Amino acid sequence: MANIVRHLLNTSRQNLFLFGRLSKYSSTAQQNELKHDLKLSDSCVKRLKEICQDGSFLRVIVEGGGCSGFQYKLDIDNNLNPDDLKFGPDDAKVVIDETSIEYISGSTVDFHTELIRSGFRIINNPKADGGCSCGASFNIKID
Structure with a gap:
C-alpha cells in the first residue's frame, strides 16, 4: 500500500x-485566456453556429465613447490579430483583443430576441458601474 x-x-x-x-x-494569448473569463450564453452559441459557418466569428471591442464613457462594438469578422483571445467552440467563436477584455472580463455574451429587434449583447459585466438604457455603453467601476 x-x-x-x-x-x-x-x-x-x-x-x-x-x-x-x-x-x-x-x-501569451493562451495564458491570458486562462486569466480572463468571458462566458457565452446558449442562445449566443446557437446563433453563432447558424451564421458563422464560413469560419467567421463574433468580434467584441470596447471603445471610448457612447453616452456612458465606454461602448461595446460587436461585429462578424474573419481576420484574427496577434493579440486576440478566443472563447467558445470553433464553430461558435467569440474573439476579443487583450485591451478590451480588461473592461469586460467576467461578462456574458448573449443573443437576445425581442419583438422589434434581435442581436448580440454584453450582459452581467462585473466591471461596469452603470450604463445607458439601450445597453450599448457603460461606466467603469472605480475601486
Whole structure:
C-alpha cells in the first residue's frame, strides 16, 4: 500500500512539473485566456453556429465613447490579430483583443430576441458601474 501511495505522489509531482513547463512555453494569448473569463450564453452559441459557418466569428471591442464613457462594438469578422483571445467552440467563436477584455472580463455574451429587434449583447459585466438604457455603453467601476 505504501508503494502505491509513493508512486501516486511521484506521478502527481511529474504531472505538475510537466504542466508548469507546458504553460511556460505556451503563447501569451493562451495564458491570458486562462486569466480572463468571458462566458457565452446558449442562445449566443446557437446563433453563432447558424451564421458563422464560413469560419467567421463574433468580434467584441470596447471603445471610448457612447453616452456612458465606454461602448461595446460587436461585429462578424474573419481576420484574427496577434493579440486576440478566443472563447467558445470553433464553430461558435467569440474573439476579443487583450485591451478590451480588461473592461469586460467576467461578462456574458448573449443573443437576445425581442419583438422589434434581435442581436448580440454584453450582459452581467462585473466591471461596469452603470450604463445607458439601450445597453450599448457603460461606466467603469472605480475601486
